[in-house]
Amino acid sequence: MDNYKQQYGIEMYINLDHSPSVEDAIAGLDAGFECIHIDISQAKHDATDEEIITGTKKVVEAAKKTGALVEAEPHYFAGSSNVHQEVINYEEIKKTFSTPEGAKAFVEATGIDTYAAAIGNLHGHYPLPKVLDLDLLRRIRAAIDCNISLHGGSGTPAHYFVEAVKIGVTKVNINSDMRIAFRNTLEQVLAQNKTEYAVVKLMDKVINEVQKVVESKIDMFGSSGRAKP
Numbered sequence: 001m002d003n004y005k006q007q008y009g010i011e012m013y014i015n016l017d018h019s020p021s022v023e024d025a026i027a028g029l030d031a032g033f034e035c036i037h038i039d040i041s042q043a044k045h046d047a048t049d050e051e052i053i054t055g056t057k058k059v060v061e062a063a064k065k066t067g068a069l070v071e072a073e074p075h076y077f078a079g080s081s082n083v084h085q086e087v088i089n090y091e092e093i094k095k096t097f098s099t100p101e102g103a104k105a106f107v108e109a110t111g112i113d114t115y116a117a118a119i120g121n122l123h124g125h126y127p128l129p130k131v132l133d134l135d136l137l138r139r140i141r142a143a144i145d146c147n148i149s150l151h152g153g154s155g156t157p158a159h160y161f162v163e164a165v166k167i168g169v170t171k172v173n174i175n176s177d178m179r180i181a182f183r184n185t186l187e188q189v190l191a192q193n194k195t196e197y198a199v200v201k202l203m204d205k206v207i208n209e210v211q212k213v214v215e216s217k218i219d220m221f222g223s224s225g226r227a228k229p
Ligand SMILES: [Zn+2]
Pocket: 017, 018, 123, 151, 152, 173
């Protein structure tokens, strides 16, 4: 990261996504990560509210030493960063949505910098496009003062993000859309170059396709050209 910062001369931060325990989050702080996501319920889906709040508070306290931003959510967040074949059962998913009252209580109890909201976003890519509840997002935005993040951004129609950014989302996590570009392009170049065993020589095209996805998201989020020198 430090090398890249020097090379490109712009601000960059490194994020520890979904650290499953307080110990892992603190290891990330010690290693110099500027953003720490502590996700206690990811490792333990049935963690109690008290366990989650207590663990998250410990990370918030530890992060004061380095100034890192701490992100968390009050309960387990659905999906996994992969390509899913099943349709999304929104009636089930809705039960895990954030509420403005729940968000406010969690932010106040923990002192986190970034609240990971659940408004229809879920990890992974699904056969049908995702649907975000922007009205709920507006109400969450009005209830809390800290940053809001949206995990599980892959496979979401662009207009939702354009609106979400206007409402005040400052961090969107995308993974599966990049993984899909990586794998599909890799399969394509391998099929086209059956006698090449130095696969590293085929990677330029793969990297370019992933880069296109990243650039399209940066544009979609209105972040293009905004990194400070
Ligand atoms: Zn995530």
